[in-house]
Amino acid sequence: MxxxxxxxxxxxxxxxxxxxxxxxxxxxxxxxxxxxxxxxxxxxxxxxxxxxxxxxxxxxxxxxESPKIFYITPRALARQVKTDLSGAQKKYLGNYGIVKSFVSKTNKDKTRVQFDIPKPDYTLDLHLAKNADPDLAKEVSPGERHGFYCQITSVDKSSAVLSGCLPLRQFASLKRKQIEALIHRYLAGEKVLDxxxxxxxxxxxxxxxxxxxxxxxxxxxxxxxxxxxxxxxxxxxxxxxxxxxxxxxxxxxxxxxxxxxxxxxxxxxxxxxxxxxxxxxxxx
Known part of the structure; x- marks a missing residue:
């Protein structure tokens, strides 16, 4: 459900x-x-x-929500940047988000991924984290839809740079383990500040x-x-x-x-x- x-x-x-x-x-x-x-x-x-x-x-x-992780729709981000660049920068810069789209291109070793968004024309340049799962990264190919968890490190009129990106399957696994660990600490009687x-x-x-x-x-x-x-x-x-x-x-x-x-x-x-x-x- x-x-x-x-x-x-x-x-x-x-x-x-x-x-x-x-x-x-x-x-x-x-x-x-x-x-x-x-x-x-x-x-x-x-x-x-x-x-x-x-x-x-x-x-x-x-x-x-606490801390905030944005659910980023590439086309919506592009439109916001075109109409209110400073507002988009204030909202996203330094924060984290999940982004999914069709891959336009990658570099040879699959450490960089590019999403090209038409109408309005915009580019998302994703830099994978050093600890990104290499097997999951190898699955990323142009023309296929993939998703990543990233930090938004640059936003300008024509492109945005997202850094420290993890494939969504890796992010989901790590996040689930984090939630489970916090619950175990809570049930152990620890004072959990979350x-x-x-x-x-x-x-x-x-x-x-x-x-x-x-x-x-x-x-x-x-x-x-x-x-x-x-x-x-x-x-x-x-x-x-x-x-x-x-x-x-x-x-x-x-x-x-x-x-x-x-x-x-x-x-x-x-x-x-x-x-x-x-x-x-x-x-x-």
Whole structure:
């Protein structure tokens, strides 16, 4: 299920269920940390993948607002530059963004990629980062559509330079691991200073609840038990299964009690569950 303007449909359901169940959030005790099961970890991976896919495909998610990552449409950027160069420079220079378009040309070793935008005529000159995955870079060829995560380092009337670029598949993998690491730190009882922490907290909470309610023969469980390497397609199937689970929450008599139990257990392990409440409140 694709991300919506705030978190996603599952989270709206979770927020309403939290309110309806009258879940209270106790003060945090001594931090001991909550250890995720393999299934809980995998569901969190699926949630993180959903957020990243939503942004790469449409620019829709809250996780890329603080700090801001721009979803750059090349033609829209070209038009803005032609009409308001200083405004475009103020908005983009030094910031990061995702850009996708058809490749016009590359250099021989695939460390530079050029997007030529017609009507209005404009060029995006992309310089790949030193740590860009060479195998992914080799896949980039003129005439094909590719996407990159870059820093915007120069904007003028006829062209823009984007530096430190990573292929989107590499960016997605790194970002997912970053999200997972922050969630693990949060569940370990660490004080995490991140503007997206309430979102991460809700993702963790929903993963723990979901793992306890998924049936024995669920897609998520079978994948964790049977597979060694998880693919993006695997994660999307699991995410859809979890979305369906939450959509049917009202008809599941175990849901309210499970949510209460998870809040109590997280609190007992020193997890700051007030962050979950904050995420739910932001959706009201």
């Amino acid at each position: 694709n991300c919506l303007s705030k978190l996603n449909t599952k989270t709206f359901v979770a927020a309403s269920l939290l309110a309806g169940a009258g879940v209270t959030f106790a003060s945090v005790g001594i931090a001991k940390g909550y250890n995720l099961s393999p299934l809980e970890t995998y569901i969190i991976e699926s949630f993180a993948q959903e957020q990243i896919d939503g942004f790469i495909n449409s620019g829709a998610t809250t996780l890329f 503007p997206n922490l309430p979102t991460y907290a809700m993702m963790a909470y929903m993963a723990v609840v979901s793992a306890r309610l998924l049936p024995r023969d669920s897609v998520c469980r079978r994948t964790v038990e049977d597979e060694i390497i998880f693919t993006d397609a695997d994660r999307r199937l699991c995410n859809q299964e979890v979305a369906d689970l939450w959509q049917r929450a009202d008809s599941n008599p175990k849901f309210d009690k499970t949510m209460d139990n998870v809040v109590e257990e997280l609190t007992k392990h020193g997890v700051d569950v007030s962050m979950i409440n904050q995420a739910a409140s932001s959706l009201d």
